[in-house]
Amino acid sequence: MNIEIILFIMLLVYNAGMVYAVQTAYSRGLENGYKLSKGKEVKAHEYKTKEREPDITPVEEKYLDNLQKSWSNIDNYNGTGEGQLDID
Structure with a gap:
Protein backbone atom coordinates (compact mmCIF):
# COMPACT_ATOMS: atom_id res chain seq x y z
CA MET A 1 0.00 0.00 0.00
CA ASN A 2 0.99 3.53 -0.55
CA ILE A 3 2.19 5.53 2.47
CA GLU A 4 -0.36 8.26 1.74
CA ILE A 5 -3.20 5.76 1.93
CA ILE A 6 -1.93 4.39 5.24
CA LEU A 7 -1.60 7.89 6.68
CA PHE A 8 -5.09 8.79 5.46
CA ILE A 9 -6.58 5.70 7.13
CA MET A 10 -4.72 6.54 10.35
CA LEU A 11 -6.12 10.08 10.20
CA LEU A 12 -9.67 8.73 9.77
CA VAL A 13 -9.26 6.38 12.75
CA TYR A 14 -7.84 9.21 14.87
CA ASN A 15 -10.72 11.53 13.96
CA ALA A 16 -13.28 8.83 14.73
CA GLY A 17 -11.67 8.31 18.14
CA MET A 18 -11.75 12.02 18.90
CA VAL A 19 -15.42 12.28 17.92
CA TYR A 20 -16.20 9.31 20.19
CA ALA A 21 -14.26 10.88 23.08
CA VAL A 22 -16.05 14.22 22.76
CA GLN A 23 -19.47 12.58 22.54
CA THR A 24 -18.72 10.41 25.57
CA ALA A 25 -17.50 13.37 27.61
CA TYR A 26 -20.57 15.39 26.63
CA SER A 27 -23.00 12.61 27.56
CA ARG A 28 -21.24 12.01 30.89
CA GLY A 29 -21.43 15.71 31.56
CA LEU A 30 -25.18 15.48 31.09
CA GLU A 31 -25.33 12.57 33.52
CA ASN A 32 -23.25 14.41 36.11
CA GLY A 33 -25.36 17.50 36.31
CA TYR A 34 -25.42 19.57 33.17
CA LYS A 35 -28.70 19.42 31.30
CA LEU A 36 -29.89 21.43 28.36
CA SER A 37 -33.43 22.60 29.01
CA LYS A 38 -35.06 24.60 26.23
CA GLY A 39 -31.66 25.65 24.96
CA LYS A 40 -30.47 26.71 28.42
CA GLU A 41 -27.63 25.12 30.35
CA VAL A 42 -28.45 24.24 33.95
CA LYS A 43 -25.66 23.84 36.49
CA ALA A 44 -25.53 20.82 38.77
CA HIS A 45 -26.31 22.75 41.96
CA GLU A 46 -29.42 24.32 40.42
CA TYR A 47 -31.49 21.15 40.31
CA LYS A 48 -31.99 18.27 42.69
CA THR A 49 -29.90 15.19 42.23
CA LYS A 50 -30.85 11.80 43.56
CA GLU A 51 -29.41 10.79 46.92
CA ARG A 52 -26.21 8.83 46.71
Missing part, protein backbone atom coordinates in the same frame (compact mmCIF):
# COMPACT_ATOMS: atom_id res chain seq x y z
CA GLU A 53 -24.68 6.41 49.16
CA PRO A 54 -21.73 7.75 51.14
CA ASP A 55 -18.32 7.09 49.67
CA ILE A 56 -16.97 5.59 52.91
CA THR A 57 -19.08 3.31 55.07
CA PRO A 58 -18.75 3.43 58.89
CA VAL A 59 -16.92 0.08 58.88
CA GLU A 60 -14.37 1.38 56.37
CA GLU A 61 -14.01 4.58 58.38
CA LYS A 62 -13.21 2.59 61.55
CA TYR A 63 -10.72 0.48 59.60
CA LEU A 64 -9.02 3.60 58.22
CA ASP A 65 -8.86 5.14 61.71
CA ASN A 66 -7.24 1.98 63.10
CA LEU A 67 -4.83 1.90 60.18
CA GLN A 68 -3.83 5.50 60.80
CA LYS A 69 -3.30 4.78 64.52
CA SER A 70 -1.18 1.75 63.62
CA TRP A 71 1.03 3.80 61.33
CA SER A 72 1.42 6.51 63.97
CA ASN A 73 2.41 3.82 66.49
CA ILE A 74 5.05 2.53 64.08
CA ASP A 75 6.34 6.08 63.62
CA ASN A 76 6.59 6.52 67.41
CA TYR A 77 8.43 3.24 67.98
CA ASN A 78 11.66 3.93 69.84
CA GLY A 79 13.03 0.46 70.54
CA THR A 80 11.64 0.15 74.08
CA GLY A 81 8.59 -1.85 73.09
CA GLU A 82 6.38 1.18 73.11
CA GLY A 83 4.59 1.98 69.93
CA GLN A 84 4.01 -1.61 68.90
CA LEU A 85 1.23 -2.31 66.43
CA ASP A 86 -2.11 -1.99 68.20
CA ILE A 87 -4.75 -3.83 66.19
CA ASP A 88 -8.31 -3.81 67.50
Whole structure:
Protein backbone atom coordinates (compact mmCIF):
# COMPACT_ATOMS: atom_id res chain seq x y z
CA MET A 1 0.00 0.00 0.00
CA ASN A 2 0.99 3.53 -0.55
CA ILE A 3 2.19 5.53 2.47
CA GLU A 4 -0.36 8.26 1.74
CA ILE A 5 -3.20 5.76 1.93
CA ILE A 6 -1.93 4.39 5.24
CA LEU A 7 -1.60 7.89 6.68
CA PHE A 8 -5.09 8.79 5.46
CA ILE A 9 -6.58 5.70 7.13
CA MET A 10 -4.72 6.54 10.35
CA LEU A 11 -6.12 10.08 10.20
CA LEU A 12 -9.67 8.73 9.77
CA VAL A 13 -9.26 6.38 12.75
CA TYR A 14 -7.84 9.21 14.87
CA ASN A 15 -10.72 11.53 13.96
CA ALA A 16 -13.28 8.83 14.73
CA GLY A 17 -11.67 8.31 18.14
CA MET A 18 -11.75 12.02 18.90
CA VAL A 19 -15.42 12.28 17.92
CA TYR A 20 -16.20 9.31 20.19
CA ALA A 21 -14.26 10.88 23.08
CA VAL A 22 -16.05 14.22 22.76
CA GLN A 23 -19.47 12.58 22.54
CA THR A 24 -18.72 10.41 25.57
CA ALA A 25 -17.50 13.37 27.61
CA TYR A 26 -20.57 15.39 26.63
CA SER A 27 -23.00 12.61 27.56
CA ARG A 28 -21.24 12.01 30.89
CA GLY A 29 -21.43 15.71 31.56
CA LEU A 30 -25.18 15.48 31.09
CA GLU A 31 -25.33 12.57 33.52
CA ASN A 32 -23.25 14.41 36.11
CA GLY A 33 -25.36 17.50 36.31
CA TYR A 34 -25.42 19.57 33.17
CA LYS A 35 -28.70 19.42 31.30
CA LEU A 36 -29.89 21.43 28.36
CA SER A 37 -33.43 22.60 29.01
CA LYS A 38 -35.06 24.60 26.23
CA GLY A 39 -31.66 25.65 24.96
CA LYS A 40 -30.47 26.71 28.42
CA GLU A 41 -27.63 25.12 30.35
CA VAL A 42 -28.45 24.24 33.95
CA LYS A 43 -25.66 23.84 36.49
CA ALA A 44 -25.53 20.82 38.77
CA HIS A 45 -26.31 22.75 41.96
CA GLU A 46 -29.42 24.32 40.42
CA TYR A 47 -31.49 21.15 40.31
CA LYS A 48 -31.99 18.27 42.69
CA THR A 49 -29.90 15.19 42.23
CA LYS A 50 -30.85 11.80 43.56
CA GLU A 51 -29.41 10.79 46.92
CA ARG A 52 -26.21 8.83 46.71
CA GLU A 53 -24.68 6.41 49.16
CA PRO A 54 -21.73 7.75 51.14
CA ASP A 55 -18.32 7.09 49.67
CA ILE A 56 -16.97 5.59 52.91
CA THR A 57 -19.08 3.31 55.07
CA PRO A 58 -18.75 3.43 58.89
CA VAL A 59 -16.92 0.08 58.88
CA GLU A 60 -14.37 1.38 56.37
CA GLU A 61 -14.01 4.58 58.38
CA LYS A 62 -13.21 2.59 61.55
CA TYR A 63 -10.72 0.48 59.60
CA LEU A 64 -9.02 3.60 58.22
CA ASP A 65 -8.86 5.14 61.71
CA ASN A 66 -7.24 1.98 63.10
CA LEU A 67 -4.83 1.90 60.18
CA GLN A 68 -3.83 5.50 60.80
CA LYS A 69 -3.30 4.78 64.52
CA SER A 70 -1.18 1.75 63.62
CA TRP A 71 1.03 3.80 61.33
CA SER A 72 1.42 6.51 63.97
CA ASN A 73 2.41 3.82 66.49
CA ILE A 74 5.05 2.53 64.08
CA ASP A 75 6.34 6.08 63.62
CA ASN A 76 6.59 6.52 67.41
CA TYR A 77 8.43 3.24 67.98
CA ASN A 78 11.66 3.93 69.84
CA GLY A 79 13.03 0.46 70.54
CA THR A 80 11.64 0.15 74.08
CA GLY A 81 8.59 -1.85 73.09
CA GLU A 82 6.38 1.18 73.11
CA GLY A 83 4.59 1.98 69.93
CA GLN A 84 4.01 -1.61 68.90
CA LEU A 85 1.23 -2.31 66.43
CA ASP A 86 -2.11 -1.99 68.20
CA ILE A 87 -4.75 -3.83 66.19
CA ASP A 88 -8.31 -3.81 67.50
